[in-house]
Amino acid sequence: xxxxxxxxxxxxxxxxxxxxxSQINPLIVRILINRGIKTIxxxxxxxxxxxxxxxxxxxxxxxxxxxxxxGLAIKSGEKILIYGDYDVDGVTATALLYLFFKEIGCEASYxxxxxLRDGYGLGEDAVCRIKEQGIDLIITADCGTTSxxxxxxxxxxxxxxxxxxxxxxxxxxxxAYAIVNPNRIDSVYPFNGLAGVGVALKLAQGIAEGxxxxxxxxxxxxxxxxxxxxxxxxxxxxxxxxSSLTGENRKLVKEGLKLLSKADRKGVAALKRVSNxxxxxxxxxxxxxxxxPRINAAGRLDEANVGVMLLTTTSEEEAIKCAKILDxxxxxxxxxxxxxxxxxxxxxxxxxxxxxxxxxxxSSDKWHQGVIGIIASKIVDRYYRPTILISVNENGxxxxxxxxxxxxxxxxxxSECQSYLEAFGGHKYxxxxxxxxxxxxxxxxxxxxxxxxxxxxxxxxxxxxIDGELNVKDLNFNLxxxxxxxxxxxxxxxxxxxxxxDAEVLYPKIVGSNHLKFKLRQGNAGADxxxxxxGEFADKFNxxxxxxxxxxxxxxxxxxxxxxxxxxxxxxPGN
Numbered sequence: 001x002x003x004x005x006x007x008x009x010x011x012x013x014x015x016x017x018x019x020x021x022s023q024i025n026p027l028i029v030r031i032l033i034n035r036g037i038k039t040i041x042x043x044x045x046x047x048x049x050x051x052x053x054x055x056x057x058x059x060x061x062x063x064x065x066x067x068x069x070x071g072l073a074i075k076s077g078e079k080i081l082i083y084g085d086y087d088v089d090g091v092t093a094t095a096l097l098y099l100f101f102k103e104i105g106c107e108a109s110y111x112x113x114x115x116l117r118d119g120y121g122l123g124e125d126a127v128c129r130i131k132e133q134g135i136d137l138i139i140t141a142d143c144g145t146t147s148x149x150x151x152x153x154x155x156x157x158x159x160x161x162x163x164x165x166x167x168x169x170x171x172x173x174x175x176a177y178a179i180v181n182p183n184r185i186d187s188v189y190p191f192n193g194l195a196g197v198g199v200a201l202k203l204a205q206g207i208a209e210g211x212x213x214x215x216x217x218x219x220x221x222x223x224x225x226x227x228x229x230x231x232x233x234x235x236x237x238x239x240x241x242x243s244s245l246t247g248e249n250r251k252l253v254k255e256g257l258k259l260l261s262k263a264d265r266k267g268v269a270a271l272k273r274v275s276n277x278x279x280x281x282x283x284x285x286x287x288x289x290x291x292x293p294r295i296n297a298a299g300r301l302d303e304a305n306v307g308v309m310l311l312t313t314t315s316e317e318e319a320i321k322c323a324k325i326l327d328x329x330x331x332x333x334x335x336x337x338x339x340x341x342x343x344x345x346x347x348x349x350x351x352x353x354x355x356x357x358x359x360x361x362x363s364s365d366k367w368h369q370g371v372i373g374i375i376a377s378k379i380v381d382r383y384y385r386p387t388i389l390i391s392v393n394e395n396g397x398x399x400x401x402x403x404x405x406x407x408x409x410x411x412x413x414x415s416e417c418q419s420y421l422e423a424f425g426g427h428k429y430x431x432x433x434x435x436x437x438x439x440x441x442x443x444x445x446x447x448x449x450x451x452x453x454x455x456x457x458x459x460x461x462x463x464x465x466i467d468g469e470l471n472v473k474d475l476n477f478n479l480x481x482x483x484x485x486x487x488x489x490x491x492x493x494x495x496x497x498x499x500x501x502d503a504e505v506l507y508p509k510i511v512g513s514n515h516l517k518f519k520l521r522q523g524n525a526g527a528d529x530x531x532x533x534x535g536e537f538a539d540k541f542n543x544x545x546x547x548x549x550x551x552x553x554x555x556x557x558x559x560x561x562x563x564x565x566x567x568x569x570x571x572x573p574g575n
Contacts, residue, residue: 003569004458005549007466007499008034018043028482031467031496035246047485049251052222057206058215059189060199062178066162067206069137069177078136080108083122084308085142085196086115086299088292092237093141093164093200095311096230100204103226104211109133112304115370119399120432121425122147122154122161131157139203140164142196142237145181146425148174164199166243168411168427183427190219193244193492197237198252201230232259232268233311239284240292242429244492253488257282260291267310270319271295274327284490297329300370301336337371340364344375344389354383358451358460361444363390363398363437373401373430380405384462386413386451388433396437397422404429407459408451417446464549464569470498473525475563480554495551497568502545510535520548520565528555531567540572547571 011033018033019026022043029043037046045053057063073080080101084094094110101108111130113119118126121143127150130138137160144151144163151174154161160177169184180199182192194202208224209215235256238249245253260282263269272278275290282291295307310322347362348354360379369391376387380403390398404410410431414424420443424433435443489495500522508518514535519526529550531537548570555564 003462003464005464005466005499005569005571008468010468011038014038025479025482027468027470027479028486031483031486034465034467035493046250049254051228051251051255053220054205054223054248054251055190056217056219056221057202057209059219060180060182060202060206061184061187061189062162062180063202063206066164066178066180066203067210069160069162070139070207071210073137074104074106079134080106080137080139081130081133081135082108082110083126083130083138083140083143084110084112084304085120086112086304087142088240088295088307089196089237090142091295091299091304091307092233092240092311093195093197095308096197096200096233097139097141097204098308099230099312100207100227104207108139109135110308112299112308114303115299119434122150124150124153126150127153127157127159130154131159135159137162141200142166144174144176145169145179146174146423148172150174151176164196164203166194166196166199166427167425191247191249193247193249195234195238195241195243195249197234197241198243198249201227201234201252204230228255229259229264231256232265235260236287236291236295239287239488239490240296242288242491245284245488245490246492250488250493253284253490257284257488260287265311266313266316266319267322270316270323271310271326273320274323284488293333294323294326294330297333298326300333301329301368333371336368337374340367340371341375341378343367344379348379348383354385357385358448358455359444360385360387361390361440361447362388363392363400363440365392365394367391369399369401373403373432376401376403379403384460386410386447388447390433390435390440392437392440398435398437398440400433400435402426402431402433404431405459406463407455413447413450413454416450417443420446464497465494466499466549467496468498470500470550470552471525472500472503472520472522472527475525475527475552475565477554477561477563480552480563483552484554495566497549497551499547499549500565501547503548504545505541508538508541510538516567520550527552527563527565529565529567531570534567534570537570544573546573 015026015029019029032043037043082094082097084090098110139162145165145167151161163176163179165181173179182189182194235253238253243249263272298304298306306322306325313319344362372389372391376389379387386404386408388400388402390400392398402410409428411426414431420439422434504521506519511517514533516531516534516537518529520529549568550565552565555562
């Protein structure tokens with residue numbers, strides 16, 4: 001799909017001021033300004049990413065109430081259960097709280113719902129089963145914000161519920177004992193981008209401060225030393241949930257990646273081993289494309305408990321057993337996903353006029369609801385339209401997964417369609433919903449109208465944001481080392497992209513499955529370039545010069561470091 005290149009406007013005066021004052025390369029300063037970091041303090045905070053300056057957990061709504069209620073439960077010997085979501089964010093949040101409670105001498109139990117039997121979030125049937133276990137207090141992890149009926153059921157049964165979540169809250173909140181969510185409209189917490197596992201960490205931080213008597217005023221607080229070991233879980237869940245890698249998340253994930261690379265946790269080491277990553281450093285990419293899909297696979301197809309077992313066990317043997325189960329489930333998931341993707345693409349080709357469609361809505365009674373979210377994401381990548389895939393069961397109830405594009409807020413869009421929906425929840429880019437089969441066509445028409453009224457024609461063209469122009473001759477090890485200081489890259493802090501114009505492409509060839517490799521020359525300077533899954537461009541080059549959007553990186557191969565450019569897009573003459 002043709003992409004629109006948007007080059008950021010340079011603020012030369014600000015760039016020069018920050019560069020000279022902070023003694024930082026002007027190009028690095030330009031990248032930071034493009035990310036919205038425009039003060040000396042902001043630059044310092046971004047580059048140091050210090051865990052000594054996290055936000056006070058008691059700034060989160062209901063944190064004080066939650067900590068006091070949990071403290072009472074611990075002192076009274078009440079039975080506590082952690083109720084987590086079945087995705088990586090929920091699994092890691094559950095594992096974190098379970099391990100933390102165990103460390104402070106509280107034997108909490110946990111419950112991960114079955115996607116097919118229990119559905120999303122805290123459910124009434126699950127609450128009834130939990131009551132039979134004699135549970136006094138439920139703490140949710142990455143869910144519960146929209147679970148009105150289940151919370152009421154728990155209350156009627158004499159169970160208090162503390163919700164820890166990050167999903168968009170409804171206008172009327174459930175009647176829980178406490179709802180710790182940075183996205184509540186009354187929240188004064190300075191950063192609302194925490195993932196569910198990030199909120200779980202803040203709860204643990206609040207409890208730890210309560211135990212140690214270190215609750216204090218002010219905005220900034222250092223992390224408790226006892227919590228540092230859990231940052232690998234925070235990094236896994238935060239990256240897997242595609243949360244913004246800015247603000248507090250950047251600090252937590254940056255440190256968490258170091259722990260994942262060391263793999264002191266038995267489950268992480270086992271997961272790396274079955275993923276052929278033994279001994280390798282872990283990046284945002286390896287979480288997103290390799291580790292997270294395996295943890296997710298169990299929850300998509302079966303029971304997600306094995307993911308919590310993997311991340312909480314101290315037995316190497318059990319860790320390997322769990323990792324192998326997840327690896328097998330992931331292969332099974334891939335096979336199911338390929339089949340459904342082909343069917344969905346066939347439906348689009350045969351049933352949808354894509355040029356006159358604002359939102360893609362597809363449904364089937366043959367689709368496994370556990371994988372349709374992944375397929376919706378792939379369809380968004382291909383057609384750049386908000387996409388909702390719905391799996392309809394034998395009772396005529398459809399469970400849908402929705403994914404969106406940057407300029408359309410999915411949760412708000414679904415809010416305008418709620419008369420057709422049984423339930424929905426989520427955030428800007430991803431959401432889930434429940435709908436009756438007979439309402440799907442009307443819903444499809446309505447969501448298409450909502451998208452049409454919200455977006456302009458150009459919003460349906462994917463954009464590539466360019467940080468500026470770069471000459472090949474300027475690429476050197478020192479510059480690339482400076483760029484590495486900006487990692488980890490991800491949502492909110494994308495890899496820097498530069499335009500290299502009027503360049504020659506030499507020796508293009510396809511390597512691997514479908515990757516494009518060539519030498520890019522500009523004047524007398526040249527560097528290797530690789531475009532992943534861009535093999536279709538290999539036979540399009542001639543003697544004409546091209547413009548290439550690239551991310552420059554240091555590439556290590558057999559102990560040798562070289563400069564390599566990762567291709568983001570290519571503009572041929574006339575485009």
